[in-house]
Amino acid sequence: MESTNSTNSTRSAESARDNGAAGNGGNAGAAGSDTVGAAPAAGAGLTRRTLLGTAGAGLVVGVGAGAAGAVALDRSGPGDAAPSGPEGAAPALGPARVPFHGERQAGILEPQQARVQLAAFDLADGAGRDGLRSLLRRWSRTAARLAAGEPADEFENQVALDAGPCSLTVTFGFGAGLFDKAGLADRRPAGLEPLPAFPADALDPARGDGDLFVQIGADDALVAVHALRVLQRQAAGTAALRWQASGFARTPGATPRPMTGRNLMGQIDGTNNPKPGEEGFAAKVFCAAGGDQPAWLAGGSFLVFRRIRMLLDNWEALPVDRQERVIGRRKTDGAPLGAPAGAVESTPVDLGAQGPDGSLAVPADAHIRVAAPAANGGAAMLRRGFSYHDGLSSDGAPDAGLLFLAFQADPRKGFTPVQRKLARGDGLSRFLRHEASGLYAVPPGAPEGGYVGQSLVD
Template sequence: METSTSTDAADPSTDGAAGDATARRAPGLTRRTLLGTAGAGLVVGAGAGAATALAVERRDPGPPRAATGAGPGLGLAAVGFHGEHQAGILEPQQARVQLAAFDLAAGVGRDGVRTLLRRWSRTATRMAAGEPADEFENQIALDAGPCSLTVTFGFGASLFDRTGLADRRPAGLEPLPAFPADALDPARGDGDLFVQIGADDALVAVHALRVLQRQAAGTAALRWQMSGFARTPGATPGPMTGRNLMGQVDGTNNPRPDEDGFAAKVFVAAGGEQPAWLAGGSFLVFRRIRMLLDSWEGLPVDRQERVIGRRKSDGAPLGAAADAGERTPVDLAAQAADGSLAVPADAHIRVAAPAANGGAAMLRRGFSYHDGLLADGSPDAGLLFLAFQADPRKGFTPVQRKLARGDGLSRFLRHEASGLYAVPPGVSPDGYVGQTLFE
């Protein structure tokens, strides 16, 4: 699927991001090795333990290499926290995600936020390498390796007012407009600070969230939290684009890092309209989108395909040859045997096509969620939509406006929570996330 309200998340094995991520992945040290073999010194005596921990912490993990295959290799895969861009944007999508937003406590100002961000950055660095947290370690992930853990931070518009930095708030962080049929719960959206935690193991992701939450105590309180999932690496015989809870191949037309102009679509450029501190960063739109699965699953498959504009079996566009695949270019002029459009006028891929939206594009990393049943017995399930972009005013907003007016898929979706965050650039080894803003 192709768009902002759709369930279109990049597949890590096919979207071209894997090559970039491989350069950042390394086995590193794991909680298992630190607290097991080498970590035995931590409990022998205070002096010996401290020396052992220090030596292990500073050890150079060596040149990066990617773990291969499923099984133990998944646990060894690591994504470095430091880099030009924050981790968790370009890397292959993990199997699990924890999303959370925090609100600052009363009276907390710029200094308090700066201290928290230093603390979080130091801890995220350790956890991404598979090391135990330096504070509030809870042993939830004691036996696991890094499991491709990434921690990505964002700043909500309200943070700038509460820290006296309103003059540095990016123009792209203006509130998203109201869209037709939105049913947003303010308590499950927005927030001063946003955290995206991805990992290939659920316990590793939960561990990271619990540690960060406890470290924030007294400075920021959890506003909302959500859990999501995607296909686990190695679950299919070979690299395949994943599917969403509607059963659709999901992520076909995501922009790819090897495409011309990719960076301009996703990252803020230096010297442009946005403030200098955000150069190399991005904007993230979050939407919790419930799928009306009972209604959707009541449609015959051929009708589902016409709503989307693609075959459900292989993701190929309607009107394409029988041996075509999902990467086959969409022919929007193709006709069915009866002379009608093969891709209906309100089909999702037609309405969402970049060509129909002034070239607007976003890098989507959506995760499915399933939180049981609602009071009426229908599934509380759908998509945790995440889209990184250089400017939401030119990406998400115009596309969503068009989808809300004419997308046949909208009849089967309910937007129930929303957030917009400025994602600062990456972190240097001696810095902390958001340093370009706060200093």
């Protein structure tokens, strides 16, 4: 599916860490750029850039803002040899490491992992600023150890004892309610104003929002679950789990060559994503001090979370040609409708193309038309969404769809206008239901010896 209003990370890990986030003044060492830092000493583990697989979630601008997917790329850097087992086996994923410390949090620009655990916590009454500070220090220390492949220093349960770090990243965000509870109301960003209600929303408050948000990504499910369980136990008495969700993407090396992934609707998803190296990328994704942005959030971002159920029974009842008209692309190879013979997924979309009867080849309500940059004032987001499939809903239909995650400099200029446009005119919206929502301020990364959120709390 189309990603013309959102962004996706496709650079090599090493170049991003060396040069900083593209378009951000070359801030070297930015945690959260597409990198995993310098190569470790022999035997200390492998950086993620030595691996092959899929990267960054290439989601549609929305599936009411987004449908799940991933853009594939070769994770190997020049001269790197992908470690592997027996001849023909997939590359080794376990030793790959993503450093926790840096100017930006890890888990924003790194290639998307195969598994994710999402959770939100509510700060306990009376915990206050001191309790929040203590928890963030504890969480940051633990996340750094686990990302390095070391056991947790408290509440280690040995669930992932036999695995390496598997590109583990832990990313933290702050919900609007946290600031009042921690006595920090004067530091709450204006961008954390509640998202507006959108047409056809069916939101369950118990599965969204929250004071503290945690995104845990890894290429192994047990590694991700282990990290969440440890963090949850460390929070006891200070913050209580509000909601939790598990998601998945294509496992690195699952395809014989790098290629764009598909979502649960079977569509190739992630075509035409803007790249971090493009002009203006950082300004659309990361916050800068000034205006109504607080200084403590400079270098951070805002994250919109949406749990978007796909009405798969309805979608799969459509003939393939009808599905293609809803999206505006061929399902087999992703080529845009109306394109000349020999067109491929990367062929530019001609929104003026006509069919034999003179009608628009790409229908007026096709997703790629409504999602085009010209239709949304250039609004952009960086998405790392994951598919989910949790059995059956109470109505007997699949409880499956997308855990939509979008990082942006200002949701008032990113997610909100795009979602309004999609809700009004995107034919794909008929097959989606937004069932949970959250908005969080994602602080910058932590330096060695520091903790995430220190610039806010101290």
